[in-house]
Amino acid sequence: MVGTTQYLVLGAVLFCIGVAGVFIRRNAIVVFMCIELMLSAVNLTFIALSRSQGSIDGQIFVFFIMTVAAAEAAVGLAIILSLYRRRQTINVDEFDLLKW
Amino acid sequence: MEQLLFWLWGGIAVIFAVMMILKRNPVHSALCLVVVFVSLAPLYVLLGAEFLAAVQVIVYAGAIMVLFLFVIMLLNLDAEVRSQGLSRVAFKACSLAGTGLLLVLLLGGGAVKALRAMAPEQVSGVPGNTQAVAELLFTKYLLPFEVTSILLLAAIVGALVLAGKRD
Numbered sequence: 001m002v003g004t005t006q007y008l009v010l011g012a013v014l015f016c017i018g019v020a021g022v023f024i025r026r027n028a029i030v031v032f033m034c035i036e037l038m039l040s041a042v043n044l045t046f047i048a049l050s051r052s053q054g055s056i057d058g059q060i061f062v063f064f065i066m067t068v069a070a071a072e073a074a075v076g077l078a079i080i081l082s083l084y085r086r087r088q089t090i091n092v093d094e095f096d097l098l099k100w
Numbered sequence: 101m102e103q104l105l106f107w108l109w110g111g112i113a114v115i116f117a118v119m120m121i122l123k124r125n126p127v128h129s130a131l132c133l134v135v136v137f138v139s140l141a142p143l144y145v146l147l148g149a150e151f152l153a154a155v156q157v158i159v160y161a162g163a164i165m166v167l168f169l170f171v172i173m174l175l176n177l178d179a180e181v182r183s184q185g186l187s188r189v190a191f192k193a194c195s196l197a198g199t200g201l202l203l204v205l206l207l208g209g210g211a212v213k214a215l216r217a218m219a220p221e222q223v224s225g226v227p228g229n230t231q232a233v234a235e236l237l238f239t240k241y242l243l244p245f246e247v248t249s250i251l252l253l254a255a256i257v258g259a260l261v262l263a264g265k266r267d
Contacts, residue, residue: 002106002146008208010110010143014117014136016201021121023193029172030121030129036164037117037133040140043156047147056232059149060241063233066152066159067248071255073164077171078263084175 007048014041028080028090032073039069102146112139126172130165137161151230 014037021034043062050058084090113136120132137160144153237245 002102005209006106006110007143007147009205010113012201012204012208013114016197016204017114017117017121019200020193020197023196024190025121027126027177029126029168029175029177033129033133033168034121036160037120037136040137040160043152044140044143047144047149047152050149051147056229056236057240059152059229059233060236062149062152063155063237064244064248066155067252070159070164071251073167074255074259075262077167078259078261081171081174081263090175090177 004048004052008045011041011045011048014038014044026091026093028083028092028095029077031092032076032080036069036073039065105142105146109139109142112136113143126177127169130168130172133168134161134165137165149229151233 018034018038018041021037022031025031025034043065046058046062046065050056050062080090083095087094116132116135116139120129120136123129123132138157141153141156141161144150144156
């Protein structure tokens, strides 16, 4: 029997690896993959807590998160594609139009 | 046995997640992420969520990651160029993420204790998990389920508009 705490710690560790990846990587696609990793870590937390509460509702939430992640991946990758067509790069340091 | 499986798959997930953010080639990063997603599926099975384990492998490791790989190959990228002062940024990022992790663990400990007090730990997973999920999905969560289909339609149209060929 693995305790809920262990799963929550694993979820937190994976989430923070994703956060670190978002900060240190400069490739927009890899940043995007780190966001997917963070979503997955949250899914793990949801399922662990769903078991500890003895309710299945958390799993339904994970189902919806997966759907949103799929939609997000499709739209996000389309945005990255059109960015690449315009600027010939997907280095996130190059996209500073909104900075001042 | 369960402990062993948890440490095995949890360890694989963490190791490959770290490798994902360290690899310079985006294709290697994507393949590492596939391993992370696949290694999360057994953990879902251990938690009694067989249906979501299957969905994890099919949708995440299958569909979404293939999409990522397609786009990486479409863009024909080289390995990431090292930007100036990266080590300083990396140090800052890692210390930030580490502090966040510590904070989450400290705060989360209290939250978990509170949750435990609310409901006793229930060990037995619901038998016939897929059936239970479907029943809840098509009764209590019917409206969100239908809204999801609209979301997916919007995503398809949006992706076509954004990435489609312009004349």
